[in-house]
Structure formats: structure tokens, C-alpha cells
């Protein structure tokens with residue numbers, strides 16, 4: 001399914017939008033296609049065909065190394081990462097799938113910045129493309145705070161398929177919740193993205 005909708009007027013159906021919270025903001029034509037895939041039981045197969053593999057980044061240590069490697073490649077001059085972890089308590093919302101925290105402390109008269117990235121636990125089981133997308137997203141926040149043009153330019157610089165992966169990630173989250181067989185207690189995902197936070 002193409003990420004971009006055809007150039008037709010938006011025919012957003014609020015009823016469809018309400019059933020697809022992860023896809024809010026996408027054109028109604030696209031949401032109808034998604035709803036059809038769900039109704040006909042084809043969404044899981046559609047996703048599996050496009051994203052058949054798993055990744056081996058299963059521990060916090062592996063996630064740190066994975067993130068650091070991407071940072072070395074694209075954001076060498078940004079402040080070092082003090083911590084990168086999977087977070088089981090982190091819940092997912094529409095626009096926030098991970099968190100980044102910048103903590104500044106005065107230590108010995110010097111300003112020390114600690115940069116932490118937390119990735120929702122659900123990404124452990126996600127296809128590798130989606131893990132890359134969320135790590136790229138949080139890394140981009142090291143440089144750009146807002147979700148603006150410069151931010152997304154940096155995301156697509158690090159991963160040219162960024163927008164497609166983000167859309168498909170939202171499809172995947174939608175599918176996980178629509179498929180009762182595979183949903184566990186964690187499937188009641190709510191949403192939250194902490195903004196950068198400053199502590200004295």
C-alpha cells in the first residue's frame with residue numbers, strides 16, 4: 001500500500017478514523033483501504049509479506065550498540081548517549097513511540113548533559129525496519145526538538161524509507177491490537193512522548 005494518497009479530496013470518515021487511532025491524520029481514502037484489509041482478515045498477511053524478518057537486537061546492551069552505531073554514522077558531533085534501553089513501562093501514542101530525555105546537570109562547575117533514549121518494549125518483537133525507524137526518530141531529536149521539516153529531513157537522511165516505515169509501523173500496531181489472538185496484557189497501548197526535560 002502506498003503511503004501517499006492519490007490526489008483526491010480527503011474524504012475522512014470520522015467513524016473509520018476513530019477505529020484506527022494509530023493512523024489518525026492520514027487521509028480517509030487510505031484509512032478505508034486499511035479498514036478493508038482488517039475486515040477481510042488480510043492485514044496480518046499484508047504486513048508479513050512486506051516485513052517477514054525479525055531482528056536480533058534483544059537486549060538493552062545490543063540496543064545501545066545498535067543506536068550508537070547509527071549515531072556514529074550520522075550524528076557524530078551530537079552529545080554522547082548515556083543510556084539507551086527498552087522500556088516495558090513505556091506506552092505508545094500516536095506521535096510518540098519512544099522517548100528522548102536531555103538532562104543537564106552542573107557538575108564541578110561544568111554543564112553536563114545526559115542523553116537517554118527509551119524505546120517501547122513492543123519494538124523487541126517488531127520487524128527490523130520499525131526498530132530502525134524509532135531509533136532514527138529518537139536520534140533525530142538529539143538535534144531537532146520539534147516534529148518539523150528539519151526534523152523529518154534528518155530522519156529521511158538517516159533512513160530514506162522513514163515515512164513508509166512509520167506508516168507501516170502504525171499499521172502493524174493497529175494489526176496487533178485488532179488481532180485478539182496475539183494481544184497480551186500489554187496490548188492496551190496508550191500514548192505518551194516525554195519532551196526533553198531539564199533538571200537542575
Ligand SMILES: [Zn+2]
Nearest residue numbers: 095096137193
Ligand atoms: Zn518525536
